[in-house]
Amino acid sequence: MIKIKVPGKLFISGEYAAIFPASHSLIVPVNRYLTAEIYATNTNYSLIKSEQQELKIDFFNLNIEQKFSEFWQPVVSALQAARSYLIAKNQPLKNFVLDITSELNHPAYGKIGLGSSGAVTVATIKAILYLSKIELTNEDLFCCSLKAQREHFAKSSFGDLAIAVYQKPLYYQKPPSLDKLGLIQPFDWPSDWQIFVGFTGHPFKTEVGVTRFNELSENVQNNFCQNINHLTTKLYKALIEQTNPTEIFQEIADLYWRLDREEKIGIFTTALKKLILTARALKIPAKQSGAGGGDCGIAIGLKECQNELFNSWQKAQIMPLNLEVIT
Numbered sequence: 001m002i003k004i005k006v007p008g009k010l011f012i013s014g015e016y017a018a019i020f021p022a023s024h025s026l027i028v029p030v031n032r033y034l035t036a037e038i039y040a041t042n043t044n045y046s047l048i049k050s051e052q053q054e055l056k057i058d059f060f061n062l063n064i065e066q067k068f069s070e071f072w073q074p075v076v077s078a079l080q081a082a083r084s085y086l087i088a089k090n091q092p093l094k095n096f097v098l099d100i101t102s103e104l105n106h107p108a109y110g111k112i113g114l115g116s117s118g119a120v121t122v123a124t125i126k127a128i129l130y131l132s133k134i135e136l137t138n139e140d141l142f143c144c145s146l147k148a149q150r151e152h153f154a155k156s157s158f159g160d161l162a163i164a165v166y167q168k169p170l171y172y173q174k175p176p177s178l179d180k181l182g183l184i185q186p187f188d189w190p191s192d193w194q195i196f197v198g199f200t201g202h203p204f205k206t207e208v209g210v211t212r213f214n215e216l217s218e219n220v221q222n223n224f225c226q227n228i229n230h231l232t233t234k235l236y237k238a239l240i241e242q243t244n245p246t247e248i249f250q251e252i253a254d255l256y257w258r259l260d261r262e263e264k265i266g267i268f269t270t271a272l273k274k275l276i277l278t279a280r281a282l283k284i285p286a287k288q289s290g291a292g293g294g295d296c297g298i299a300i301g302l303k304e305c306q307n308e309l310f311n312s313w314q315k316a317q318i319m320p321l322n323l324e325v326i327t
Contacts, residue, residue: 001037001038001039002037002038002039002127002130002131003035003036003037004035004036004037004038004123004126004127004130005033005034005035005036005123006033006034006119006122006123006126006164006165006167007029007030007031007032007033007034007119007163007164007167007326008029008030008032008033008034008103008104008114008115008116008119008163009027009028009029009030009114009115009118009119009159009160009163009164010027010028010030010113010114010195010197010289010290010296010298010323011025011026011027011159011289011290012025012026012027012028012195012235012249012289012298012300013025013026013228013231013232013235013249013252014026014172014228014229014232015157015288015289015290016210016213016224016225016228019156019157019174019210019213019214020174020225021173021174021175021176021182022173022229023173023174023225023228023229023232024171024172024173024183024229024232024233024236025157025159025171025172025173025232026169026170026171026172026232026235026236026239027159027160027162027163027169027170027172028163028169028170028189028195028325028326029163029164029167029168029169029325029326030114030197030323030324030325030326031323031324031326032103032104032114032323033102033103033104033119034100034101034102034103034104034116034119034120034123034164035100035101035102035123036098036099036100036120036123036124036126036127037098037099037101037127038096038097038098038099038127038128038130038131039096039097039131040094040095040096040131041095041096041097042095043095044058044095045057045058045059045095046058046059046095046096046097046098047096047097047098048072048075048097048098048100049097049098049099049100050071050099050100050101050102051101051102052071053071053072055068055072055075055076057076057079059079059083059093059094059095059096060093060095062076062079062080062083073152074117074120074121074124074148074149074152075098075100075120075121075124077121077148077149077151077152078120078121078122078124078125078128078145078148079124079128080148081125081144081145081147081148082124082125082128082129082144082148083128084147085125085129085134085144086128086129086132086134089134091132091134092132094131094132096128096131098124098127098128100120100123100124102116102119102120104116104119106199111295112199112295112296112321113199113289113290113295113296114296115159115160115163115164117149117153117160118145118149118156118158118159118160118161118163118164119160119164121145121148121149121161121164122141122145122161122164122165123164125141125144125145125148126141138165138166139181141165142161142162142165142166142181142184143178143179143181145158145161145164145165146158146161146175146178147178149161150178157172157174158174158175159172159174162184166184166186167326168186168187168188168326168327169186169187169188169189169239169325169326169327170184170185170186170187171183171185171187171236172184172185187236187239187240188240188327189239189325189327190239190242190245192242192302192303193239193245193300193301193302194300194301194302194303194305194306194324194325195298195299195300195323195324195325196279196284196286196298196299196300196301196305196306196309196310196320197289197296197297197298197299197320197321197323198275198296198297198298198299198313198318198319198320198321199295199296199318199319199320199321200269200271200272200275200295200296200297200318200319201271201317201319202269202271202295212265212266213265215265216263216265220259220263224255224259227255228252228255228256231248231251231252231255232252234248235248235249235252245300246284246285246300246301247285249285249287249300250285252287253276253285253286253287256287256288257276257287267288268288271317271318272288272297274316274317274318275297275313275316275318276288276297278309278312278313278316278318279297279299279309279312279313281312282305282308282309282312284299284300284301284305284309285299285300285301286298286299287299296321297318
């Protein structure tokens with residue numbers, strides 16, 4: 001049996017800018033994982049299992065026109081990409097059992113913004129290719145994963161794929177094309193500073209937030225991306241130089257707050273505002289992680305701040321998540 005394990009992700013900065021290839025974002029892997037276990041079988045079908053469902057497919061004659069549920073679509077798209085790679089390399093196809101388990105979703109709320117679609121895409125491709133004794137470089141695995149997601153996640157930054165592949169904090173640019181990577185710069189997260197994550201209880205689809213942002217005027221989009229790109233780069237430098245990042249992080253948070261106040265694109269729900277304001281009352285800068293509209297909020301502070309912040313969030317009906325950056 002082959003076992004593949006990939007982490008979830010959190011955006012620290014550059015969420016909306018990340019959809020534009022020229023802009024930068026900061027993304028980190030966290031200690032919640034998706035695991036794929038695979039072994040070959042002699043059956044005339046392949047079986048994919050998760051905690052909730054099972055799916056039988058014919059891997060030898062995978063029908064790319066067939067419609068699958070939202071739950072299975074990332075997995076099937078990954079299978080298609082892996083199958084195409086094997087055929088291009090003249091490798092024999094094998095039927096298999098693929099068992100997927102995930103810590104990236106909440107049992108009651110489902111997705112909580114940790115990049116489960118990207119994680120399952122990368123883990124599935126990696127598992128299928130490992131079964132044929134093929135181990136790709138990070139760059140080739142990322143490109144193969146991009147091809148899997150291009151049709152159904154066209155508005156994505158693909159940062160969740162990058163984190164699942166590289167499994168390090170990343171200073172990142174969206175690739176300008178499927179065959180040309182943007183900047184992917186791994187770095188070490190400073191040990192003195194910790195991210196604190198709270199979940200609002202309201203999952204949100206990134207595509208909705210991105211669509212709203214794309215409906216803004218070109219001038220507003222360009223100004224915001226220019227400003228957030230500058231601050232994201234400043235934050236990256238502070239992190240790699242191990243200087244205090246909180247002031248820059250607060251500037252980034254203020255920029256999103258101002259964008260939402262002026263353009264009313266729905267970044268901040270009532271619960272997300274409560275999460276952020278509760279942290280700020282303790283002098284801990286906080287913002288949304290991802291497109292906003294729900295999901296998670298994040299704060300950055302010293303480790304000794306955690307207990308007080310988590311207690312305050314719980315009183316405000318915000319669910320603290322015990323997440324740490326993998327570095």
